[in-house]
Amino acid sequence: MAEENTVATEQAVADREAAPATAGAAAPDDVVLEASGLTKHFAVRKRGRDLLTGTKRSVRAVDDVDLVLRRGRVTALVGESGSGKSTVARLLAQLYPRTGGDIRLHGKSVTVKGGKAFRAYCRQVQMIFQDPFASLNPVHTVRYHLTRALKIHDRAGEDVEQALHDLLTRVQLTPPERYVDKFPHELSGGQRQRVAIARALGADPEALLADEPVSMLDVSIRLGVLNLLRDLKERLHLAILYITHDIASARYFADDTLVMYAGRMVEGGDSETVTQSPAHPYTRLLIESAPDPDRLDPGTGKEPGEVPEEKGAGEPPSLIAPPSGCRFHPRCPAAMQRCETDLPPRFEVDDSPGHWAACWLYDSAVTP
Numbered sequence: 125m126a127e128e129n130t131v132a133t134e135q136a137v138a139d140r141e142a143a144p145a146t147a148g149a150a151a152p153d154d155v156v157l158e159a160s161g162l163t164k165h166f167a168v169r170k171r172g173r174d175l176l177t178g179t180k181r182s183v184r185a186v187d188d189v190d191l192v193l194r195r196g197r198v199t200a201l202v203g204e205s206g207s208g209k210s211t212v213a214r215l216l217a218q219l220y221p222r223t224g225g226d227i228r229l230h231g232k233s234v235t236v237k238g239g240k241a242f243r244a245y246c247r248q249v250q251m252i253f254q255d256p257f258a259s260l261n262p263v264h265t266v267r268y269h270l271t272r273a274l275k276i277h278d279r280a281g282e283d284v285e286q287a288l289h290d291l292l293t294r295v296q297l298t299p300p301e302r303y304v305d306k307f308p309h310e311l312s313g314g315q316r317q318r319v320a321i322a323r324a325l326g327a328d329p330e331a332l333l334a335d336e337p338v339s340m341l342d343v344s345i346r347l348g349v350l351n352l353l354r355d356l357k358e359r360l361h362l363a364i365l366y367i368t369h370d371i372a373s374a375r376y377f378a379d380d381t382l383v384m385y386a387g388r389m390v391e392g393g394d395s396e397t398v399t400q401s402p403a404h405p406y407t408r409l410l411i412e413s414a415p416d417p418d419r420l421d422p423g424t425g426k427e428p429g430e431v432p433e434e435k436g437a438g439e440p441p442s443l444i445a446p447p448s449g450c451r452f453h454p455r456c457p458a459a460m461q462r463c464e465t466d467l468p469p470r471f472e473v474d475d476s477p478g479h480w481a482a483c484w485l486y487d488s489a490v491t492p
């Protein structure tokens with residue numbers, strides 16, 4: 125029985141690795157995970173005054189978000205800190221109950237709250253967190269972490285030593301014998317993040333949700349970890365959500381890019397188009413003001429020598445009482461009157477198929 129399972133899993137892995145060679149057989153565009161109207165409002169603890177007036181306050185962290193993750197593609201989700209990116213990832217991982225919207229795995233709506241259904245879901249959708257220090261238990265070795273992942277996902281019937289060897293090789297921690305009995309503190313940040321990735325792969329997932337996977341790593345090793353993720357995407361045909369505040373890395377690493385501002389998606393399209401010809405004023409601001417966050421002046425948050433823009437230079441709004449209309453309008457250099465009152469839907473931008481912006485500037489019904 126266990127034997128059969130092993131064979132089946134190995135066959136599945138072999139099929140997936142062979143997929144690129146038989147391009148026609150496995151469509152690379154398969155949708156793995158899809159969200160529509162995804163919404164999360166966190167309740168805020170009531171103050172005395174709210175109790176009296178009966179007001180319910182909430183943080184509107186994510187509102188009406190649509191996204192699609194496809195096999196063998198990296199989708200970047202870009203935005204400033206506090207824009208709701210991690211909340212989207214946690215909703216997709218079913219770590220939070222959602223306020224509204226739908227999540228579909230291979231076209232089937234899923235809502236899981238724990239237990240067996242949650243484990244089955246996790247087997248297909250794995251998350252990688254920002255902090256590889258916090259995500260590994262300091263009292264356990266690499267072997268323990270990876271073996272546990274294999275067990276949780278019912279892969280302990282396989283030859284465990286072989287499986288550990290394969291996982292470590294896959295994340296380029298070679299020779300595996302050098303790493304398998306190490307404790308987290310004996311590894312560098314980059315090596316730890318590779319162990320965290322290996323642990324995620326232990327579930328043999330189809331989708332990886334990587335929440336700022338390199339932002340806590342030294343600049344010099346970020347590229348290596350991103351290249352590893354790209355390699356996994358190509359070899360295992362994973363669907364990857366790559367969350368980042370660094371739009372430059374999205375261009376380098378992601379096939380598609382989505383831009384989020386204050387809990388809402390504002391622009392999307394292929395990464396080249398979104399980063400080279402940004403349509404939404406917020407995306408333009410992101411690109412102008414932070415092409416590389418490592419070069420920003422910590423005092424001003426701007427690149428040295430950059431002229432601060434009057435309006436764009438503001439702060440993201442409170443999500444307890446977000447601005448009406450377009451949430452970016454108070455900071456937008458192109459804001460028109462209707463932006464203050466009317467929420468812009470997605471408009472197609474003509475320059476490239478699939479490029480859209482939620483901005484009234486692209487409303488073709490109005491001639492500018």
Ligand SMILES: Nc1ncnc2c1ncn2[C@@H]1O[C@H](COP(=O)(O)OP(=O)(O)O)[C@@H](O)[C@H]1O
Pocket residue numbers: 166167183184185203204205206207208209210211212443
């Ligand atoms: N568990 C929570 N309870 C209340 N508010 C939260 C919670 N998690 C996140 N938030 C709020 O939701 C907003 C979005 O947060 P987050 O998704 O972490 O953004 P990002 O990852 O883009 O920095 C922030 O205003 C944050 O304070």
Ligand SMILES: [Mg+2]
Pocket residue numbers: 206209210211335
């Ligand atoms: Mg975050």
